[in-house]
Amino acid sequence: MKSQISIENVSKVFGRHKALNNVSLEIKEGEIFALLGPNGAGKTTLISAICGLCRQSSGNIKVNNFDTLTHYKETRNQIGLVPQELPLDGFESVYNSCQFSRGLFGLKDSRDHIEKILKTLSLFDKRDEQIFGLSGGMKRRLLIAKALAHEPKILFLDEPTAGVDVSLRRDIWKLIEDQKKMGVTIILTTHYIEEAEQLADRVGIINSGEIILVKEKTALMSEFSKKTTFIRLSKKLKNLSFMKKNKKISLTENGMTLKLVGINNRSNELQSIVNLLSQNGIAFTEINTVDNSLEDIFLDLVETQ
Ligand SMILES: Nc1ncnc2c1ncn2[C@@H]1O[C@H](COP(=O)(O)OP(=O)(O)O)[C@@H](O)[C@H]1O
Numbered sequence: 196m197k198s199q200i201s202i203e204n205v206s207k208v209f210g211r212h213k214a215l216n217n218v219s220l221e222i223k224e225g226e227i228f229a230l231l232g233p234n235g236a237g238k239t240t241l242i243s244a245i246c247g248l249c250r251q252s253s254g255n256i257k258v259n260n261f262d263t264l265t266h267y268k269e270t271r272n273q274i275g276l277v278p279q280e281l282p283l284d285g286f287e288s289v290y291n292s293c294q295f296s297r298g299l300f301g302l303k304d305s306r307d308h309i310e311k312i313l314k315t316l317s318l319f320d321k322r323d324e325q326i327f328g329l330s331g332g333m334k335r336r337l338l339i340a341k342a343l344a345h346e347p348k349i350l351f352l353d354e355p356t357a358g359v360d361v362s363l364r365r366d367i368w369k370l371i372e373d374q375k376k377m378g379v380t381i382i383l384t385t386h387y388i389e390e391a392e393q394l395a396d397r398v399g400i401i402n403s404g405e406i407i408l409v410k411e412k413t414a415l416m417s418e419f420s421k422k423t424t425f426i427r428l429s430k431k432l433k434n435l436s437f438m439k440k441n442k443k444i445s446l447t448e449n450g451m452t453l454k455l456v457g458i459n460n461r462s463n464e465l466q467s468i469v470n471l472l473s474q475n476g477i478a479f480t481e482i483n484t485v486d487n488s489l490e491d492i493f494l495d496l497v498e499t500q
C-alpha cells in the first residue's frame with residue numbers, strides 16, 4: 196500500500212516541555228491506524244500538527260507529497276477531523292452547520308451528500324434543530340458529520356468514543372468501518388485498547404511524546420500474546436512443594452486452581468506440568484487456556500519503558 200502521510204522527525208515543544216520527540220511515522224492509503232497511548236502522551240498534538248492546527252517545532256509532515264506547512268490548503272482539503280473537544284456554535288442548525296463545514300473547503304452545496312451523512316449518523320430528524328438543544332451524544336455525531344461534509348480522503352478521529360455510551364460507540368465503529376470500505380484512510384487516537392483491537396489494521400503506541408512501537412495489529416497480538424492456562428483441580432492443594440519453584444505457576448481460588456502464565460504451547464511445558472501432577476497423584480477436572488488481550492500487551496510495553 197502507498198504511503199499517504201509521511202511524518203519525519205517531528206518534535207513539538209511547549210515552553211520547556213517536549214510534547215513530541217522526534218516522531219517518524221508513515222500512514223498507508225486506505226488503512227485504519229490506531230494511535231494508542233495514555234493521557235498526555237502526545238496524541239492530540241501529533242494529530243493537530245498533521246491537520247495544521249499547530250506548527251511542529253521541527254521536522255516535516257507530508258500528505259500525499261504536499262508539505263503541511265508550505266501547502267496547507269492542499270493538505271487540509273484532503274483531511275476531515277473529528278476533534279477531541281466539542282467546539283460547536285449553538286444557534287446554527289444541524290444541517291446548516293454541516294453545509295458550512297463543506298463550504299469552508301470551497302465545495303458547492305450538496306444537499307444529497309449532507310442528508311446522506313445525517314441519515315447515517317441518525318441526525319436526519321434533527322436537521323433543522325439548533326445545536327445547543329442537542330444531547331452530548333448528538334453533538335458528537337454532529338462533529339463527525341461536519342468532518343465528513345467535504346468528502347475527505349483521510350479521516351482523523353481524536354478519541355471519538357471517549358465518554359460515549361455503548362450504542363453510540365457501536366455506531367461510530369460501524370461508521371469507521373464503512374468509511375474504510377469507501378477507501379478512506381483513518382487515523383484514530385484512543386486510550387481504549389479494545390477500540391484498537393476491534394478496528395485497527397496497524398497500531399502505533401505513543402508514550403511521553405515518543406512512538407515506541409508500530410506494528411500490524413495481528414502481528415502485535417501474536418508476537419506478544421501470552422496465554423494463561425487454568426488447571427482446575429479435583430482437590431484443594433496447600434502448596435506447590437511437589438514441583439520446582441517456577442514464577443509462571445501459582446495456586447489460585449483457595450488452592451483449587453493452578454494458574455500458569457505465559458506457558459509456551461510449542462514447547463512441552465504444559466505437558467510436563469500435567470505429567471508432574473499425575474506422578475504426584477493430583478487429579479484435575481478441566482484445563483482452560485485464554486489469550487491475553489492487546490490491553491495486557493500495551494500495559495507491559497508502557498510499564499517496562
Ligand atoms: N497548548 C499547549 N500548551 C502547553 N502544553 C501543552 C499544550 N497542548 C498539549 N500540551 C502538553 O503536551 C503533552 C501532550 O498532550 P496531548 O497531545 O494533548 O496528549 P494526549 O492527546 O495524548 O492526551 C501533555 O503533557 C500536555 O500537557
Ligand SMILES: [Mg+2]
Pocket residue numbers: 238239240279353354
Ligand atoms: Mg488528546
